[in-house]
Amino acid sequence: MNHTVTLSTLDAYNRWSTSYPPIPHNPLMRAEQSAMLEYWPDVAGKRVLDLACGTGRYTRRLIDDSAAAVVALDLCDGMLRQVTAPNRVQADMMKLPLCNGCFDVVISGLAVGHAYSIYTWMNEIARVLGDGGVLLYSDFHPEASRAGLVRSFTDERGQKVIVPHADHGLEEHRAAADAAGLTIDIVFEMRAGRDFAEEFSGSDEFYGQWHGLPLLLIVGAHK
Numbered sequence: 001m002n003h004t005v006t007l008s009t010l011d012a013y014n015r016w017s018t019s020y021p022p023i024p025h026n027p028l029m030r031a032e033q034s035a036m037l038e039y040w041p042d043v044a045g046k047r048v049l050d051l052a053c054g055t056g057r058y059t060r061r062l063i064d065d066s067a068a069a070v071v072a073l074d075l076c077d078g079m080l081r082q083v084t085a086p087n088r089v090q091a092d093m094m095k096l097p098l099c100n101g102c103f104d105v106v107i108s109g110l111a112v113g114h115a116y117s118i119y120t121w122m123n124e125i126a127r128v129l130g131d132g133g134v135l136l137y138s139d140f141h142p143e144a145s146r147a148g149l150v151r152s153f154t155d156e157r158g159q160k161v162i163v164p165h166a167d168h169g170l171e172e173h174r175a176a177a178d179a180a181g182l183t184i185d186i187v188f189e190m191r192a193g194r195d196f197a198e199e200f201s202g203s204d205e206f207y208g209q210w211h212g213l214p215l216l217l218i219v220g221a222h223k
């Protein structure tokens with residue numbers, strides 16, 4: 001009988017990597033990517049870090065948008081091996097093996113919830129950004145986590161796997177950015193049944209239960 005398990009973040013993503021496509025593969029991810037692209041910075045001719053790149057859905061977009069150089073960084077070897085880009089780095093996003101001020105833009109999709117300290121995470125990003133550099137990132141909204149929604153997937157054996165997720169409140173995002181010397185310009189909270197309304201199996205029940213609940217957070221900042 002299949003049951004639910006909770007793995008470490010790295011173990012979960014290594015298991016998930018065999019079936020994780022380099023495209024938004026569910027309604028929430030499609031909504032997240034659409035929102036990120038609404039605020040997408042001009043990356044043409046820029047040096048860009050795709051932080052916690054996964055299988056590289058944003059890496060490919062950055063290359064297509066004529067970034068001068070794109071570094072795809074992720075801790076999970078299984079994910080990183082699927083990224084079709086020349087500059088791939090396997091590393092911890094909390095301790096970047098990168099020079100100070102070496103990027104103009106940092107993009108990070110749905111990753112900061114895996115940071116044990118948003119302050120450390122934000123400080124590392126600020127360190128590798130040059131003056132005037134831009135940060136754009138997304139995450140699952142802390143209010144969704146507090147309401148009991150979890151990050152999970154079903155593996156190839158049909159087992160539901162819970163992916164650990166840290167609950168960083170919105171004020172903590174603001175405080176961490178300020179402490180790192182970053183100024184937040186964009187805060188967008190995507191709410192169920194309003195900004196996020198794609199139909200899917202069970203969507204009527206989902207929206208009925210969670211209508212108005214913030215599900216995703218998009219944040220933009222500059223140095």
